[in-house]
Amino acid sequence: MNTLEKRKVCLLGATGVGKTSLVMRFVRSIFSDQYLTTIGTKIETKHLTYGDHELVLVLWDLSGEDEFQRVRLSYLRGAAGYLLVADGTRRATVETAIALHHVAAEVVGDVPRVLVLNKADLRAFWELDDAYERELTARFSVFEASAKTGAGVEEAFRALGHALLQR
Amino acid sequence: METSIASSILASLEKVVLERQPDGTFLQRGSAPDWYSRMLRGVLRANTPIRVECMFPFLSVFLPEAEAVWQAESGGLTRLDSDLWCETAESGEELPLAATALLVGPCRLLVITRCDELFHERRLVLQRARELRITHDALAREIEQKDILMHCIVHDLANPLQTILGVLSSLDERHPPGEDGDMIALALDAALRQRRMIREILSVFASEHGDLDTTHEETAISDLRAGILRVVAEHELTARGRNVRIERDVPPLPSLVVADEPRLLRVLANLLDNAVRHSPVGGHVRVRVREEDTSVEVSVEDEGPGVPPSLATRLFQRFGRGIGPEAGTGLGLYFCRITVERWGGSIGYAAPPEGGARFWFRLRKPPSSTGTLAA
Known part of the structure; x- marks a missing residue:
């Protein structure tokens, strides 16, 4: 290996969108149907390995944003990038992810980020129409993923990792 | 000896005590709990200086905040607690941890505690709250869908009713003699009543679901005095039929309030309709307007039996209707409440000591020179 780099990455999103499940799928290749709040x-x-480069992602899975708990902005300090996570079956969680993106950008600046629309295995129940998805794609690197099946998970994290190495 | 006992107690409480060194590294003080010893595997000696932020990445955000404690002048902050965080040991074991920064004499201490019990209790409470929120949201969506379905059904019911009304009106205009005429009048009356009820249900639906066009905005302004005069005039014929007299006490000049006219007329009509319906034959209904500094109050009083105390608390709730032949759909007063509240006003009921019923609502006066007079 020519290089070894370590980067802090935060996962941001509303409650119950599957941030922890995505991390568990990505890091340990496991998935549990039982919901355990973070x-x-x-x-x-x-x-992660990219050719001659090895990248260590330190994933900060932050507790979901809702009326019971707010995301502590100080935890974003030092983040090289972030994953915004939303649940495709709940449109409101996309709005929360976008709001968190604005907050995060104020703290860490213009760093690489991707938007993961989780629960692709429930695509038929998504609350997002085509026009809205096009709008999102115009603003973010969007990945449809399913922590349950594993589809799209590796791709989303790897894309972010790749963007981190480019900087 | 005492130091050794204290050290063992801390370890048995799952706490490890680290002392910050001038170069930013930390040295372990006293015994270490098992969980910490397992994490130290690979470190040659327990008193080897370590970079705790490398061992526990979470501390990279806590240590800068902890400096406020360690650098404090006397009398300043002497303790700071971190939030909970969770590390996963190499064995896959989940370690819920919390850190405390302390200044004890000249020693700058960092105490890291494994707190499984607190973590699981907090998770239980938070998880329950979040599950309830998700259930609540799902139910709200389901109720909304059912409301929309009901709206469609009621709307469809209104269409054939228009035909029935048309036919009955045509028959009525021919003035058929005898029993036929009475039956047609009866059927026409029932059909008109049914149309009123359908309109009431559709109005409530429109209010609840924010079906507001430009004249329904919260900034619309209407002339309350003109509205009262119009609604009273519309109800005088019905009132005379019951030998009920409507008395009004309104200001001589236009009285502007924050409200849109079509809904304001429906609110007034609802209250006046109730008052006339519940008035005894030969009774009086009084409509009064009272100007206040920033609002205008309208009251509608009748001399009927009043509202039973058991019903008074839910008068303005959905389906909070009374009993007996005069009871409506149970949506009229509910419509009045949600409409008036949408304009920033209030509505209520009072039982006058002399008997009867007194309904009132209060609407905001518009800020001077703003808003538009709703047509």
């Missing part, structure tokens, strides 16, 4: 912050690491 308390505070959960930290995991994952090694």
Whole structure:
């Protein structure tokens, strides 16, 4: 390996969108149907290889944003990038992700980020119409993913990792 | 000896005590709990200086905040607690942790505690709250869908009714003699009543679902005095039929309020209709307007039996209707409440000591030189 780099990446999104499930799928290749809410912050690491480069992603899985708990902005400090996560079956969670994007950008600046629309296995129940998805695609790197089946998960994280190495 | 006991107690409480060194590294003080010892595998000696932020990445955001404690002058902040965070040990074991920064004499201490119980209790409460929120949202969506379905059904019911009304009106205009005429009049009356009820239901639906066009905005302004005069005039014929007299006490000049005219007329009509319907034969209904500094109050009083106390608390709720032949759909007063509240006003009921019923609502006066007079 020529290089080894370590980068902090935060996962941001509303409650119950599947941030922890995406991390568990990506890091440990497991998925559980049982919903366990995240308390505070959960930290995991994952090694990725891009040719001669090895990248260590330190994933900060932050507790979901809702009326019971707010995301602590100080936890974003030092983040090289972030994953915005939304649940395609709940349009409001996309709005929350976009709002968190604006907040995060104020703290960490214009850093690489991707928007993951989770629960692609429930595509038939999505509340997003084509026009809205086109609008999102124009603003973000959007990945449709399913923590349950694993589809699109690796791609989303790898795309963010690739963008981090470009900087 | 005492130090050794204290150290063992801390370890058995799942706490590790680290002392910050001038170069930013930390040294372990006292015994370490098992979970920490397992994490230290690979570190040669327990008193090797370590970079805790490398061992626990979460501390990279806590340590800068902790400096406020460690650098404090005497009398300043001497303790700071972190939020909970969770590390995953190499074995896959989940470690819920919390850190505390302390200044004890000259020692700058960082205490890291494994707190499984607190973590699981907090998770239980938060998870329950979030599950309830998700259930609530799903139910709200389901109710909304059912409301829309009901709206469609009621709307469709109104179409054939228009034909029935047309036919009955044509028959009525021929003035058929005897029993036929009475039956047609009866059927026409029932059909008109049914149309009123359907309109009431559709009005409520429109209000609840924000079906507001430009004249229904919260900034629309209407002349309350003109509205009262119009609605009273419309109800005088019905009132005379019951030998009820409507008395009005309105200001001589236009009285502008924040409200849109079509709905204001429906609110007034609802209250006046109720008052006339519940008035005894030969009774009086009084409509009064009282100007206040920033609002205008309208009251409608009748001399009927009043509202039973058991019903008074839910008068303005959906389907909070009374009993007996005079009871409506249970949506009229509900419509009045949600409409008046949308304009920033209030509505209520009072039982006058002398008997009867007194309904009132209060609407905001518009800020001077703003708003548009709704047509």
